[in-house]
Amino acid sequence: MSDLRIAVLGVGMMGADHIARIGSKIAGARVSVVNDYVTEKAEQLAATIPGCRAISxxxxxIADPDVDAVILATPGTTHEKQLLACLEHGKPVMCEKPLTTDVATSLEVVKREAELGKRLIQVGFMRRFDVEYAALKALLDDGDLGRPLVMHCAHRNPTVPPHFDSSMIVKDSLVHEVDVTRFLFDEEITSVQMVRPAANPAAPEGLQDPQIAIFHTATGKHVDVEVFVTTGVAYEVRTEVVAELGSAMIGLDVGLLRKSAPGHWGGQITPSFKERFGQAYDTEIQRWVDAVRAGTNVDGPGAWDGYAAAAVCAAGVESLETGQPVTVEMVSRDSIKGA
Ligand SMILES: NC(=O)c1ccc[n+]([C@@H]2O[C@H](COP(=O)([O-])OP(=O)(O)OC[C@H]3O[C@@H](n4cnc5c(N)ncnc54)[C@H](O)[C@@H]3O)[C@@H](O)[C@H]2O)c1
Incomplete structure (x- = not known):
């Protein structure tokens, strides 16, 4: 079977990372086309990849005959148009989160894919492919802990870019805990409340950081998330599920523990999401490539999961203004045939 020919759109941080991954670690695929808003950047990159062209x-x-499948690593604002083009051309697509930047357009994408009668869209919620999250999910599904009741999460970044505002903490950071909750508990989030503690004096002026999110799920489970993106320390993602018969925690950074003079004891915290979730990205892309080559196209979160995340984040942004719990407004999945 010949290699899957992939077009990577957007060769910034994530796009370049996926291109390097496909070139060095992924079996059965190669990058045949690259595209970026900054044409020279794509051309320079294409020149380093055998058999690859830049298309402006x-x-x-997306339409090019040398392209079997697409990775979208462009900014979220461009996803809707590019996703609809992938659907129009029948090309499987791995879309970095978010699916689109608002609830209405995300729902439109879900409906358009459903009309085709086949799944083409996977969304880049990579934590589902992380070995620790996968182990936690398996433990919960096995039932050894009984019914999960509560989840406590911490999501900390050392720093964020200057353009990062308070609502982006919900839409770009908290969104991962939204997907983790839906993945681990297999049910929808029905309400969101954002609590605003005293802001970190070291955070940029006007940035509400940290934020505490409280989710309630369809069966009444409670999830709280501390999102703190200007800690100045390192990248920390911790998740603890408390269940009827015990609890389980991941994200403790318990790799190598070292004792050394003068009197130090300890390990290392991952500096950024790239190190913490590097394995998850590798597994995500390999499994997606395998699914596309097998003709199933999707092996992981799909368009519906992108829509659900958008709906929860919209409620979160609203609650950030009022501090009150906000009900998540979503259509029922059953109302969209094929979704
Ligand atoms: N899964 C994750 O953990 C994760 C982490 C970071 C970013 N992301 C997502 O990945 C996507 C890309 O983020 P990034 O951090 O790589 O951004 P980035 O700004 O580093 O790169 C985006 C690239 O897209 C190009 N671009 C802009 N508009 C374009 C257009 N219309 N067509 C083609 N190219 C265009 C830009 O020139 C830039 O090179 C975003 O959707 C972001 O939310 C996901």
Whole structure:
């Protein structure tokens, strides 16, 4: 079977990372086309990849006959148009989160895919592929801990770019805990409340950081998340599930523990999400490539999961203004045939 020919749209941080991954670690795939808003960046990169061309228009890149499947690593604002083009051309697509930047367009994408009668869209919620999250999910599904009741999460970044505002903490950071909750508990989040503690004096002026999110799920489970993106320390993602018969925790950074003079004891915390979730990205892309080559196209979160995350984040952003619990407004999945 010949290699899957992939077009990567957007060759910034994530796109370049996926291109390097496909070139060095992923079996059965190669990058045949690259595209970026900054044409020279794509051309320079294409020159380093055997058999790869730069195409300056993203929609032409999707339509190109040398392209079997697409990775979207462009900014979220461009996803809707590019996803609809992938659907129009029947090309499987791995779309970095978010699916789109608002609830209405995310729902439109879900409906358009459902109309086709086959799944083409996977969304890049990579934590589902992390070995620790996978082990926690398996433990919960096995039933050894009984019914899960409560989840406590911490999501800390050392720093964020200057353009990061308070609502982006919900839409870009907290969104991962939204997907983790839906993945681990297999049910929808029905309400969100954002609590605003005293802001970190070291955070940029006007940034509400940290934030505490409280989710309630369809069966009444409670989830709380501390999101703190200007800790100045390191990247920390911790998740603890408390269940009827015990509890389980992941994200403790318990790799190598070292004792050394003068009197130090300890290990290392991952500096950024790239190190913490490097294995998850590798597994995510390999399994997606395998699924596309097998004709199933999706092996992981799909368009519906992207829509659900958008709906929960919209409620979160609203609650950030009022501090009150906000009900998540979503259509029922059953109302969309094929979703
Ligand atoms: N899964 C994760 O953990 C994770 C982490 C970071 C970013 N992301 C997502 O990945 C996507 C890309 O983020 P990034 O951090 O790599 O951003 P980035 O700014 O580093 O890169 C985006 C690239 O897209 C290019 N671009 C802009 N508009 C374009 C268009 N219309 N067509 C083609 N190219 C265009 C830009 O020139 C840039 O090179 C975003 O959706 C982001 O939310 C996901």
């Amino acid at each position: 228009d993203p929609l032409d890149a």
